[in-house]
Amino acid sequence: MNFITKIIGYSALNIPLFSFEWGLPNHPTVLILGGVHGNEIEGVTLARHLQAEFLKSFTFNLHVILVPELNPDGVLLKTRGNGNSVDLNRNLPTKDWSSEFSETKYNPGPSPMSEPENKALIQLIEQNNIKFIFSLHSWHPLINPNGPCEEVASILSQRTGYKIEPDMGYPTPGCLGTFAFREKNIPTITYELERGLSPAKIPNPHTQAFIESLKLLEEQFSK
Numbered sequence: 001m002n003f004i005t006k007i008i009g010y011s012a013l014n015i016p017l018f019s020f021e022w023g024l025p026n027h028p029t030v031l032i033l034g035g036v037h038g039n040e041i042e043g044v045t046l047a048r049h050l051q052a053e054f055l056k057s058f059t060f061n062l063h064v065i066l067v068p069e070l071n072p073d074g075v076l077l078k079t080r081g082n083g084n085s086v087d088l089n090r091n092l093p094t095k096d097w098s099s100e101f102s103e104t105k106y107n108p109g110p111s112p113m114s115e116p117e118n119k120a121l122i123q124l125i126e127q128n129n130i131k132f133i134f135s136l137h138s139w140h141p142l143i144n145p146n147g148p149c150e151e152v153a154s155i156l157s158q159r160t161g162y163k164i165e166p167d168m169g170y171p172t173p174g175c176l177g178t179f180a181f182r183e184k185n186i187p188t189i190t191y192e193l194e195r196g197l198s199p200a201k202i203p204n205p206h207t208q209a210f211i212e213s214l215k216l217l218e219e220q221f222s223k
């Protein structure tokens, strides 16, 4: 198994941002992000379960990059934002980025991509030929696809009973789904686990559903 660990940058509070990579970089690259919002620990737990599964066995013809905690400051402080109280999912350099925000928790920062975590993320996206992104959050259970990801969304939905909602139902300027698909043409699924879900309920069905969705991506890329 080809496995490497990297530090891709540092948070606002200077905590290292780790990425874990499996497979060969000449295989299609899939990026899995957890902990964009530090208070959404369910997504971090799912990312850590996937990490544990891949460390046991990684047999996909894929290059998988896993960043379990993009926002370690928020995980440490149990906050949505990073150490600068910026919502990383409103801070990406999209055409719809806006300095306006309705609630403190949605603070988009002083300018697009002002935050070190997002600088590291964009560098990671630009240095790798990423074909698909999963971003793991928690809120109401739902699967939010951006771009052509119907089949993958449908496998996740079948295995978990989560609904596919192409529209989050509220504006999300500067978010990853918009940045990755609209600006970079990378299909992206934002996966919202049920907030407060017991960690014991994450491996089955969620970890297994993700493993199946990776198998499907492997098949799609091999065509």
Ligand SMILES: [Zn+2]
Pocket: 036, 037, 040, 137, 138
């Ligand atoms: Zn979130």
